[in-house]
Amino acid sequence: MHGKALPYLLLMPATLFLCVFFLYPFVLVAFEALTRDGAFTLDNFRAMAGSWKFPVTVRNTLLLAAIVVPIQLVMALLMASVVSRLETGRSAALYIFAIPLGISDLAAGLIWLAIFDQSGFLNTLLAHLGVVDRPIMFLGYQSKLTIFIAVALAEIWRATAIMMVILVAGMGLIPKEYYEAAEVFGAGPWKRFVRITLPLLRPSLQTAIILRVILAFEVFAVVAALGGTNLPVLMGETYNWQFTLQDRNVAAASALLILAISIGFTLFFLRVLRVPKEARI
Amino acid sequence: MAEIAIKGVAKRFGGFTALHQVNLAIADQEFMVLLGASGCGKTTLLRIVAGLETPSQGEVWIGGRRVDHLPPRERGIAMVFQNYAVFPHLTVFENIAFGLRMKKLPQADVERRVNRTAELMHIEQLLKRYSGQLSGGQRQRVAVARALAMEPDVILMDEPLSNLDALLRLEMRAELKGVLAASKTTTIYVTHDQVEAMSLADRIAVMHQGRIVQAASPVEVYRNPAARFVGSFIGNPPMNFIPATKAGNGSWSVAGLTLPGPKSDKQKIEFAIRPEDVDAGSEGLHATVRVIEPLGPHTLVTCDVEGGLFRAILESNASVKVGEQLRLAPKPDRVRWFDPETTNAL
Ligand SMILES: Nc1ncnc2c1ncn2[C@@H]1O[C@H](COP(=O)(O)OP(=O)(O)OP(=O)(O)O)[C@@H](O)[C@H]1O
Numbered sequence: 001m002h003g004k005a006l007p008y009l010l011l012m013p014a015t016l017f018l019c020v021f022f023l024y025p026f027v028l029v030a031f032e033a034l035t036r037d038g039a040f041t042l043d044n045f046r047a048m049a050g051s052w053k054f055p056v057t058v059r060n061t062l063l064l065a066a067i068v069v070p071i072q073l074v075m076a077l078l079m080a081s082v083v084s085r086l087e088t089g090r091s092a093a094l095y096i097f098a099i100p101l102g103i104s105d106l107a108a109g110l111i112w113l114a115i116f117d118q119s120g121f122l123n124t125l126l127a128h129l130g131v132v133d134r135p136i137m138f139l140g141y142q143s144k145l146t147i148f149i150a151v152a153l154a155e156i157w158r159a160t161a162i163m164m165v166i167l168v169a170g171m172g173l174i175p176k177e178y179y180e181a182a183e184v185f186g187a188g189p190w191k192r193f194v195r196i197t198l199p200l201l202r203p204s205l206q207t208a209i210i211l212r213v214i215l216a217f218e219v220f221a222v223v224a225a226l227g228g229t230n231l232p233v234l235m236g237e238t239y240n241w242q243f244t245l246q247d248r249n250v251a252a253a254s255a256l257l258i259l260a261i262s263i264g265f266t267l268f269f270l271r272v273l274r275v276p277k278e279a280r281i
Numbered sequence: 282m283a284e285i286a287i288k289g290v291a292k293r294f295g296g297f298t299a300l301h302q303v304n305l306a307i308a309d310q311e312f313m314v315l316l317g318a319s320g321c322g323k324t325t326l327l328r329i330v331a332g333l334e335t336p337s338q339g340e341v342w343i344g345g346r347r348v349d350h351l352p353p354r355e356r357g358i359a360m361v362f363q364n365y366a367v368f369p370h371l372t373v374f375e376n377i378a379f380g381l382r383m384k385k386l387p388q389a390d391v392e393r394r395v396n397r398t399a400e401l402m403h404i405e406q407l408l409k410r411y412s413g414q415l416s417g418g419q420r421q422r423v424a425v426a427r428a429l430a431m432e433p434d435v436i437l438m439d440e441p442l443s444n445l446d447a448l449l450r451l452e453m454r455a456e457l458k459g460v461l462a463a464s465k466t467t468t469i470y471v472t473h474d475q476v477e478a479m480s481l482a483d484r485i486a487v488m489h490q491g492r493i494v495q496a497a498s499p500v501e502v503y504r505n506p507a508a509r510f511v512g513s514f515i516g517n518p519p520m521n522f523i524p525a526t527k528a529g530n531g532s533w534s535v536a537g538l539t540l541p542g543p544k545s546d547k548q549k550i551e552f553a554i555r556p557e558d559v560d561a562g563s564e565g566l567h568a569t570v571r572v573i574e575p576l577g578p579h580t581l582v583t584c585d586v587e588g589g590l591f592r593a594i595l596e597s598n599a600s601v602k603v604g605e606q607l608r609l610a611p612k613p614d615r616v617r618w619f620d621p622e623t624t625n626a627l
């Protein structure tokens with residue numbers, strides 16, 4: 001009895017903390033989203049969905065996630081495979097790859113703004129090479145596509161490392177003997193990756209993907225820095241409702257929507273990448 | 282045709298030399314057993330043949346092809362790992378089928394081979410389970426089945442029966458011997474169980490501290506050990522050794538007995554005899570009985586001879602008592618002699 005209770009007891013402080021600083025505000029936000037002037041209503045959600053910007057923001061956010069996350073996943077897998085195989089300098093490589101992690105998303109947005117700006121690196125470079133005579137407006141309001149690409153690039157640059165770090169840790173947990181057995185029984189490098197690494201990496205893949213997808217739906221500062229209002233996303237709209245339009249109730253509704261989407265995807269990946277208990281390492 | 286040649290193979294791990302200049306030739310379809318104490322380099326040698334370890338020096342040839350620069354999958358081998366390496370994310374069926382799927386065999390063939398080898402290893406009722414739901418011995422049999430299913434030219438087995446109970450082990454041993462004799466496979470089989478080695482091997486290679494001390498048929502290894510170590514390692518109880526001093530040209534004095542022996546310039550050599558090769562009688566080595574252990578068919582008698590331990594296996598009706606003085610007569614054709622400096626047979 002005592003032995004069984006101990007872990008829960010140890011989790012108590014963290015649970016309390018979560019209740020006070022997360023659950024309570026969450027209830028407040030949910031309450032705000034579902035009421036107006038003290039009366040229960042769904043008007044806030046109607047107002048949010050009724051805005052002409054709403055379909056665009058949803059589309060942009062989903063599209064960004066759908067493009068950025070798979071690219072990041074492939075890159076992170078590739079980088080993690082390379083790093084895991086290094087005999088020497090493994091931690092050095094890990095640190096270098098992880099540098100973007102130490103930079104806040106706003107700073108990351110500003111760095112990429114410095115690259116794509118009218119007087120930025122890219123234009124200077126192109127001018128020096130004689131490719132262009134006049135600086136190009138990469139991030140102007142008519143060039144939605146370049147803005148989108150710039151945001152995607154910045155996001156990939158900024159947040160691939162977090163996935164890679166998780167995957168490197170996961171790969172380190174796979175015993176070498178399975179690779180040896182696979183190799184003896186005829187699996188080349190690609191087959192070993194597909195038949196051994198990927199299945200045995202599922203728990204780490206799950207963590208990495210869920211974390212990254214949630215972050216993708218919360219994308220805000222990078223988009224704000226690079227696109228301003230030219231590439232509206234869900235988080236930006238929430239901000240707008242709260243601070244520009246001064247409507248806390250709709251902002252709360254919008255925040256709840258992001259939460260719902262995040263929870264939905266989390267459950268989806270938990271289910272899809274589930275490892276049956278008996279098949280674990 | 283898959284003969285194996287190991288030529289001058291050495292392996293160093295940092296400053297530690299695990300294998301010194303190993304030479305071994307294994308004929309096509311031969312059953313070669315590597316026998317030796319824990320840590321003598323058996324697994325290391327097997328892994329070098331498999332290609333999982335690169336030799337620091339030397340060459341490995343399989344079927345007339347030099348393979349030491351080839352990856353394991355191009356060597357035409359299958360292997361049973363000492364720690365099984367049964368894939369945790371695949372069922373027993375898929376584990377056994379793994380190599381066959383890599384070879385892109387048709388599903389019907391895969392099923393036929395998996396079912397047959399599973400039956401052979403008595404694991405046909407476990408095919409749907411995962412590795413995590415198996416006992417150590419069951420896992421080990423999956424590892425063996427996975428290798429057998431490949432029907433390879435060369436099969437490498439690292440203590441494949443070590444985790445089975447005595448009865449099952451006996452049965453599996455016979456099964457393995459039958460299957461491997463029927464298939465045209467060349468086998469290298471690692472074990473530290475000498476009974477297993479004796480019963481399976483065409484030839485036994487006895488290893489000691491990274492060297493092969495003797496490679497010969499089981500009877501030869503037992504009867505004519507090439508070195509003192511082989512005599513002391515093989516046989517239960519092992520060979521007895523008694524110091525011998527020169528008594529004349531080709532005759533030696535051993536524990537109060539003068540015996541004909543090798544002609545040598547040395548003053549001191551070692552006399553050796555197996556415990557079952559002495560008879561209690563009126564003539565022989567002077568021995569004082571210390572311990573008597575009746576074993577059923579025989580009685581194991583431990584004595585003092587020249588201040589050293591000496592074990593004799595006597596008829597169980599021999600009535601000996603502790604403290605008694607015995608005369609143990611060695612059978613002349615079973616006496617062996619060793620050089621105490623080189624430890625080699627004379
Ligand atoms: N990767 C390694 N690095 C350093 N030393 C090693 C390595 N692998 C093996 N050794 C050493 O080489 C020697 C031989 O090891 P090996 O595994 O071949 O022994 P073994 O004969 O198979 O023993 P066992 O019967 O216990 O399995 C041992 O002393 C071991 O400590």
Ligand SMILES: [Mg+2]
Pocket residue numbers: 323324325363439
């Ligand atoms: Mg071993």
